[in-house]
Amino acid sequence: MPKQEKQEAGTNLDHSARGPKPAHSREKIARVAVELADERGLDAVSIRAVAQQIGAGAASIYRYVDSSDQLLDLMVDRVSGEYVFDELTGSPEGQLLELAAQGRAIMHAHPWLAPLVQTARVPGPHTLRYLESALNALTSTALSGTQKLQTIAMLTAITSAFVINELSQQNAQPRGVTEVQQALASGQYPLLTAAFLQGATTVDQDEVFGSLIGNYLRGAGVFEA
Structure with a gap:
């Protein structure tokens, strides 16, 4: 040489x-x-x-x-890097729902993550692979490139906000429970009382999350209702 x-x-x-x-x-x-x-x-x-x-x-x-x-x-x-992309198949909405579900699980495994992904971050190789996989899920849609990126960003934002709410409820200490009960018993807040009484005693968070993401994807034009 x-x-x-x-x-x-x-x-x-x-x-x-x-x-x-x-x-x-x-x-x-x-x-x-x-x-x-x-x-x-x-x-x-x-x-x-x-x-x-x-x-x-x-x-x-x-x-x-x-x-x-x-x-x-x-x-x-x-x-x-904890996302698993190999098994992403099916419709665009199905793939994005799976990515959102994985993201929610990862944020629960790392409780500090949800607020952090709501801020501007410089993407590394694992993050870029996530974006590439999410874009691949949207290839068959009529969305433009910009719309696809906006959809993915909103998917992350909705997921992180949902997890932040879940974690806050898990960590919250009961405060003012007696005062609220007394206020409802006073009869001054009939609509609020009815809403509490009609509410389910237990909520399937998985079902709520899936419905939330599905409704957003419909609104974003990923698939029709």
């Missing part, structure tokens, strides 16, 4: 081929950050905290992650 070609080839090699082998990786940093958030909540996650978990100095982590925002991007992308 000519000398110039050797030099050019050398510039394409991973930096780890020259000098000491990196002690960490973005994948490892993201994994530790996700584990930390799962255990202690998102507020416990910082570059310094991740460095402590790894047993390294914060300065060494900055070799791989530029900022806290980028760390959050890596975390979102890592858990996006």
Whole structure:
């Protein structure tokens, strides 16, 4: 190989081929950050905290992650790798319902995720694969490219809002129950009282979620009622 070609080839090699082998990786940093958030909540996650978990100095982590925002991007992308796309078949609405159901399950497995996906994030490879799969589900529809992306974004927004509501109900402590009961018993709020009495004692959240997503997809023109 000519000398110039050797030099050019050398510039394409991973930096780890020259000098000491990196002690960490973005994948490892993201994994530790996700584990930390799962255990202690998102507020416990910082570059310094991740460095402590790894047993390294914060300065060494900055070799791989530029900022806290980028760390959050890596975390979102890592858990996006939990989607399973191989079994997505059938109608566009069926595939999107499956993706939404998987997203809901992933957000429950990582309770810090739902609020985070409602903010602007830089997509990584797992997130891009999710978008590609969702777009593939919409190939047979008459939606434009922009409309398809908007549909997918709304699907994520609805799912995350639903999960946030579910988690808030699970974590809520009963407050003012007696006061509400007394107010309803006063007879001053007949419509509200009737609504409470007509409500089911138990609600199938899976059914509610499926209906919510289905109604949105109908409105978005993915399929007709």
